[in-house]
Amino acid sequence: MSLSTVVMKATQVxxxxxxxxxxNLVRLSLQESRNVYNLDFAERLSEGLEKLGKHMPDVVxxxxxxxxxxxxxxxxxxxxxxxxxxxxxxxxxxxxVLALEAVRTGAQDYxxxxxxxxxxxxxxxxxxxxxxxxxxxxxESRQKQLEFKDKFLSHVSHELRxxxxxxxxxxxxxxxxxxxxxxxxxxxxxxxxxxxTGQLNRLINDLLDAASAxxxxxxxxxxxxxxxxxxxxxxxxxxxxxxxxxxKLEAKVAKSLPYVYxxxxxxxxxxxxxxxxxxxxxxxxxxxxxxxxxxxxDPHFIQFSVADTGRGIHPDNVVRVFDRLYQExxxxxxxxxxxxxxxxxxxxxxxxxxxxxxxxxLGKGTVFYFTVPVFSLPAIVSPAMVREGKVRQATVIAIExxxxxxxxxxxxxxxxxxxxxxxxxxxxxPDKDLLLPAMHFANREMIFVLAGADQPGATILEKxxxxxxxxxxxxxxxxLYRTSCLPLPPIPPGMKELSQQVDWICREIEKAIGQAxxx
Amino acid sequence: xxxEKILIVDDNEDLTHALEIRLRANGYQVLVARDGASAVSxxxxxxxxxxxxxxxxQKEDGLALMQEIHQHSELSSVPVIVVSADCSPITQHKSxxxxxxxxxxxxxxxxxxxxxxxxxxxxxxxPEASKVSPQARPLYDSNxxx
Numbered sequence: 001m002s003l004s005t006v007v008m009k010a011t012q013v014x015x016x017x018x019x020x021x022x023x024n025l026v027r028l029s030l031q032e033s034r035n036v037y038n039l040d041f042a043e044r045l046s047e048g049l050e051k052l053g054k055h056m057p058d059v060v061x062x063x064x065x066x067x068x069x070x071x072x073x074x075x076x077x078x079x080x081x082x083x084x085x086x087x088x089x090x091x092x093x094x095x096x097v098l099a100l101e102a103v104r105t106g107a108q109d110y111x112x113x114x115x116x117x118x119x120x121x122x123x124x125x126x127x128x129x130x131x132x133x134x135x136x137x138x139x140e141s142r143q144k145q146l147e148f149k150d151k152f153l154s155h156v157s158h159e160l161r162x163x164x165x166x167x168x169x170x171x172x173x174x175x176x177x178x179x180x181x182x183x184x185x186x187x188x189x190x191x192x193x194x195x196x197t198g199q200l201n202r203l204i205n206d207l208l209d210a211a212s213a214x215x216x217x218x219x220x221x222x223x224x225x226x227x228x229x230x231x232x233x234x235x236x237x238x239x240x241x242x243x244x245x246x247x248k249l250e251a252k253v254a255k256s257l258p259y260v261y262x263x264x265x266x267x268x269x270x271x272x273x274x275x276x277x278x279x280x281x282x283x284x285x286x287x288x289x290x291x292x293x294x295x296x297x298d299p300h301f302i303q304f305s306v307a308d309t310g311r312g313i314h315p316d317n318v319v320r321v322f323d324r325l326y327q328e329x330x331x332x333x334x335x336x337x338x339x340x341x342x343x344x345x346x347x348x349x350x351x352x353x354x355x356x357x358x359x360x361x362l363g364k365g366t367v368f369y370f371t372v373p374v375f376s377l378p379a380i381v382s383p384a385m386v387r388e389g390k391v392r393q394a395t396v397i398a399i400e401x402x403x404x405x406x407x408x409x410x411x412x413x414x415x416x417x418x419x420x421x422x423x424x425x426x427x428x429x430p431d432k433d434l435l436l437p438a439m440h441f442a443n444r445e446m447i448f449v450l451a452g453a454d455q456p457g458a459t460i461l462e463k464x465x466x467x468x469x470x471x472x473x474x475x476x477x478x479x480l481y482r483t484s485c486l487p488l489p490p491i492p493p494g495m496k497e498l499s500q501q502v503d504w505i506c507r508e509i510e511k512a513i514g515q516a517x518x519x
Numbered sequence: 520x521x522x523e524k525i526l527i528v529d530d531n532e533d534l535t536h537a538l539e540i541r542l543r544a545n546g547y548q549v550l551v552a553r554d555g556a557s558a559v560s561x562x563x564x565x566x567x568x569x570x571x572x573x574x575x576x577q578k579e580d581g582l583a584l585m586q587e588i589h590q591h592s593e594l595s596s597v598p599v600i601v602v603s604a605d606c607s608p609i610t611q612h613k614s615x616x617x618x619x620x621x622x623x624x625x626x627x628x629x630x631x632x633x634x635x636x637x638x639x640x641x642x643x644x645x646p647e648a649s650k651v652s653p654q655a656r657p658l659y660d661s662n663x664x665x
Contacts (some may be wrong), residue, residue, distance in 0.1 A: 074663070161530065161604060165626035169537040172629075178544050179629045411631045415622075422612055473619050 013125065014059035016048035016078075017041075017090060018066050018205060025116055026090075032118040033371060045069040045077060051243065052082045059129050062107070063090045064098060071098060072105050079106040086132035088124055088350045092247040108132050124336060125325070153211040164204070168197040206340045210324060211339070213347040220263035220351045224375045224437035227260055227292050227302060228253050234271045238279070245283030249275070254293040259375035260302050261437070266348050267372065273341035274306040274368045281310035281366070294374070301371040308367075313360040321358055322346045345370070377506040384434040391501040394457035395451045396436075396486040396509060398516035399424055399465060401479045403443040416478045417445050423472065424449060427465045436509075439517065448513060455487040486512040522568050522640050526550045528558040529573040529602075534626070536569075547636070549654050555584045569639050571632070574603035574614065582617050587617055598639050603629055606661050607640070610643070 018022050023041055026188045040057065042048035045066045052060070060082070064074050078087055089110040091099040099110035102256055108128035111121060129216045171193045173179055174186070182190070190381045212218045242249035260267070271290070286309040295303040298354070313321060320326050324343040349356040349370045356370035373379075385391050401420050403413050424447050436448035449465075451458040466483045469475050488508045491501050525542060528537045530553050539549045550565055552558035556575065562570060570588065574581035585599050598620035602621045603610060606624040621635050 007612065162534070164538065166531075169534065169626055173537055173540055176544075178540055247569045409630050409634055411628050412634050415631065419611075421613070422608060426612070472615070473642075474615070477642065 010038045011059065011125065011129075012038045012040070012055075012153040013059055013061055014040045014048065016043075016045065016058040016066065016185045017061070017063040018043045018292070019063070021156045022090065022113060024354065025113075026121065029116055029121045033122045034121060043067075045074055045169060048080045049077065051131050052078070052085070056085060058083060060087045061090055061125070062086055064095070064102060065092075070135070072101055075102045075105045075107050084136070085241075086128040088128045100249075106199045118497065150211045157208045157211070159208055160204050161201070164197055164200055168194065168201075171197065177258060194341075204219040206344060207503070209344045209347075211343060212309055218344075218347055218351060220348065222263050222267050222352065222437070224259045225262045225264045225267065227231060227257050230264060230268050230302050231290065231292065232270065234275065237272065239277050242275075242279060242288065245279060245282075247279060248287045249290075251290040251292075253291075257292060257294070257302065262352055262372045265475050265491065266352075270345045270348050270370065271304070271306070272387065273345045277341060277368075278306055278308035278342050279368070282308045283310070286310060290492055295371055296392055298371075300374050300376070302374055303369060303371050306368045307365060308517070309365045312362040312364055312366055313358070314362060315360075318358060318360055322356070322398075343437045378502050379438075380436070381434065381506055381509065382502050384450065384500065385450070385505065386498065389498055391491055391498070391505050392452055393454050393490065393504070394488055394509075395453060395455050395457055396512040396516070397449040397451055397462050397465070397487065398484050398486060398517070399449070399469075400483075401447070401475075401481040401483065404477075405477050412478055413443075416475055419472060420445070420469065420475055420479070421447060423468045423475075424465055427468055428462065433461065436513075439513075446513075446517060448516075450509065457487050486516060488512060521548070521566060521634075522643060524548045524550065524565055524567040525636065526552060526558065526567040526570045526582075528552045528555075528570060528576070530554065530577050531573070538627065538632075539593065542636075545633055554577045558584060559591060559594075561589060562588060562589060562597065562603055566593070566595065568643060569620070569636060570599045571627075572599050572601050572619075573632050574601055574605070574610070585617060585619065586623075600632070600635055600662070634665065 015023055015026050017026070023176075027039060029041065040051060040055075042051055043066075047070050048060070048062075051130055055349060060078060062074060062078060066074060069077060075087060075089065077399055078085075078446070085101075087107040089099055089102045091102075091110050091221055102110060108131045111124045125300070135310055142296045171190050174182060175190045175194070184450075189492040207432055231253050231269040235249070235251055237250055246327050275288060275290065282288060289305075289307045291305045291307075292302055292380070295301040317326075322342050322345075324337050324340060326342070346356050349372070352372050354371040354373065356368070358366060358368050385394060386435055399420070401417065405414070420434060421435075421438065428435060428451070434450040438448070439446045449461070451461050453461070462483050469481055469483075488505065491504065495501055523546060527535055527538060527542075527549060529551075532553075534582050535551055538654075539551065542549050545601040550561050550567060550579045552561050555578075557572070558572075561567075572585060577582070581601065581603075585601070586592050588597065588599060593615055599618070600623060601614040602623045602625045603614070604625040606622075608653045620639065623631055623635070
């Protein structure tokens with residue numbers, strides 16, 4: 001099959017070359033060819049890029065050394081401007097090395113100027129187009145494979161959950177005596193089933209998390225969180241397990257540690273992953289120490305560390321521990337897990353804007369570190385409150401919800417809080433109002449909205465929120481609530497600096513919140 | 520309407536059965552429907568005080584079925600508790616906005632479910648309690664904080 005039968009229509013070629021002689025050589029060579037070419041010329045890279053911006057040719061014939069760009073930079077700039085166009089590099093006889101480099105940078109092929117003849121040029125042009133199409137197809141199919149894998153993973157996880165839930169529910173029926181009296185021995189066995197279904201459920205959650213992390217769907221809902229509270233939860237959950245393995249698990253949280261801006265559930269998940277990981281590689285008699293303090297490198301972050309006295313990670317493997325599916329061999333515990341925990345932790349920490357890293361010494365132990373931002377009202381408030389270099393007028397709306405009665409099960413109270421937050425979130429206007437982090441107390445929760453309006457304007461929003469809360473049977477039956485408007489004073493006229501204004505309004509917001517919480 | 524009759528609409532037999540045992544043990548009479556048509560006809564004939572509806576039935580859209588139930592002349596006021604394994608905020612709000620009485624994650628936490636059912640029963644006994652307008656709703660008594 002000759003090339004002329006393959007190419008039916010005219011091939012659009014953009015020649016970028018500053019030498020008139022070279023441009024002429026190309027023109028003459030292609031005129032002699034049996035194929036039809038539409039040639040367009042540019043003498044400078046800027047001119048070439050401009051032409052690429054207006055009209056996409058089928059291929060670019062590119063001289064590396066132009067008056068306004070030299071060497072690999074030339075290829076890079078063209079690839080950046082037109083990633084979908086094949087590039088054939090024109091090079092002087094002696095820069096073969098440079099030409100090869102260009103191919104690595106993104107060009108499809110190169111042709112040496114001294115060797116240009118009609119046949120060679122035609123062939124090189126068409127091979128470049130063909131090769132580019134193949135590469136594009138390959139990239140697309142690889143992308144499709146990745147997407148398919150994640151879809152598959154997510155589907156499988158959902159399908160696995162249903163029968164697992166079934167096993168769990170029936171075991172629970174037995175345990176609750178709904179299938180007749182249960183002996184102590186049977187109870188023990190049933191508890192083993194329950195513990196293992198719980199473990200399997202966590203693994204499935206990890207699979208789902210990993211799948212969503214890969215498609216960028218792992219989301220966090222940050223709030224103002226007290227580190228000590230999360231650490232207490234962790235100790236309650238994993239303390240017994242550590243004790244069972246004969247490992248000392250202790251935590252030290254610096255006194256008067258500032259609040260962090262984090263998703264409490266996700267922060268707990270990261271800590272669980274790190275401590276469970278440490279438990280896997282530490283022998284009986286060892287120690288695991290959890291620390292949290294203000295980062296020495298950056299006071300805007302809290303640094304956590306989980307140190308174990310386990311056998312450490314081999315230096316060759318340290319860089320790989322955060323890879324998905326990475327498995328350290330010879331874990332002490334027989335439960336090796338899926339190798340997803342650290343990859344998910346990394347994704348979660350990065351979503352929070354923090355960093356995670358590890359230091360390890362073979363035979364001595366391993367320390368995992370990660371950072372989470374300190375809660376800062378100005379950082380949250382300023383993007384929403386500053387318009388045209390000034391702080392806008394605003395009003396705080398406080399929504400206080402209280403557990404209807406003490407006998408209300410925790411689960412019901414939690415879903416009620418969630419529903420309330422959801423309602424408030426949907427009442428506000430995202431580009432005008434701002435949902436401030438909620439505050440939790442034993443039997444009440446306070447949700448705050450920073451309404452971008454004066455008091456009469458905010459009252460309308462407050463009424464809307466109250467109306468929506470009243471319309472929800474789930475809320476009405478489980479909690480009591482009230483809403484109130486707390487106007488903020490106008491910025492003092494003498495205050496000109498924007499940062500001063502932001503700090504001032506934040507103090508006023510804090511005062512208003514303090515007043516609402518105390519009342 | 521009988522205060523102990525509940526209708527479960529779910530096509531997963533094993534899960535439904537476990538739930539059925541649990542609800543029976545708590546004194547409820549349980550009806551089960553595997554599809555929408557049977558759900559509507561059973562509800563109309565038996566008048567349960569609440570319906571537990573799986574959002575993801577194999578052949579039907581749960582929300583559409585809920586709407587069908589609510590549009591039925593005799594079933595318009597039956598509270599529907601939606602259950603789903605997908606507990607994303609979007610799904611929850613969609614269900615609640617479409618008129619669900621409550622949304623519960625699947626597998627259903629039975630304490631949460633029993634509480635919700637109990638609550639519906641209490642309201643049915645005192646229908647006037649739920650008819651308070653938002654403006655007239657009193658602020659809570661401050662001593663409950665203690």
